[in-house]
Amino acid sequence: MGEPLLVAWLLVALSAASAASCLARAKDRGEAVMGAGMAVMAVPASVLDPHRWVAPVFAVVYAAAALRALLPGTHAAGHRVHHVVCSAAMVYMAVAMAQAPPGDGHAMAMGGAGTPAATGLLLAYFAVYVLRAGVRLAFPPLPATGALIPGVPGTPGAPGPGGGASGPVPLRHSAEVAAACRVSMALGMLVMLLLL
Secondary structure (H helix, E strand, C coil), X not given: CCCCHHHHHHHHHHHHHHHHHHHCXXXXXXXXXXXXXXXXXXXXXXXXXXXXXXXXXXXXXXXXXXXXXXXXXXXCHHHHHHHHHHHHHHHHHHHHHHHCCCCCCCCCCCCCCCCHHHHHHHHHHHHHHHHHHHHHHHCCCCCCCCCCCCCCCCXXXXXXXXXXXXXXXXXXXXXXXXXXXXXXXXXXXXXXHHCC
16 A cells, blocks of 8 residues: 555544543543554554454454443443444454554555445545534534623623623533544544545
């Protein structure tokens, strides 16, 4: 396949940054595990040959993550489905890594592995997810006319003139950062699937 090493290292950086961002938010630890796994999977084969240990370990870890995401109460229904698809994609790519010939010199050691139908379905899912979530992130819905805007003094949840117990949400805990983290990981997944 011979994809440039730069692509692999950019994927490592993107996935590691997403994992660190998710780890900073207590409720996104599952996504942090996903980002960390993507970072390890994207390391060039000349640095880390994943065939012997990464593929079987990832297959077990992300199969367990998919089962955990199915449990009711872990996330909203739509978010649970997304976690299941992400975990299934990680298992699929781990199996593809195990099937690729070792020491082939590819940046991600997955060239030619996987089935076209499964790869195509996962590519379609992540492409739609990235476009849909990216548009929603870039163009958030406007508040209704007359609605109170959080963070503006005098509205519920905003600090009043004398301060108050509730203040502005730290940036790392904001919904926008969480959404951007999910979009970047889905984009990374899309690139990794394209390199299969």
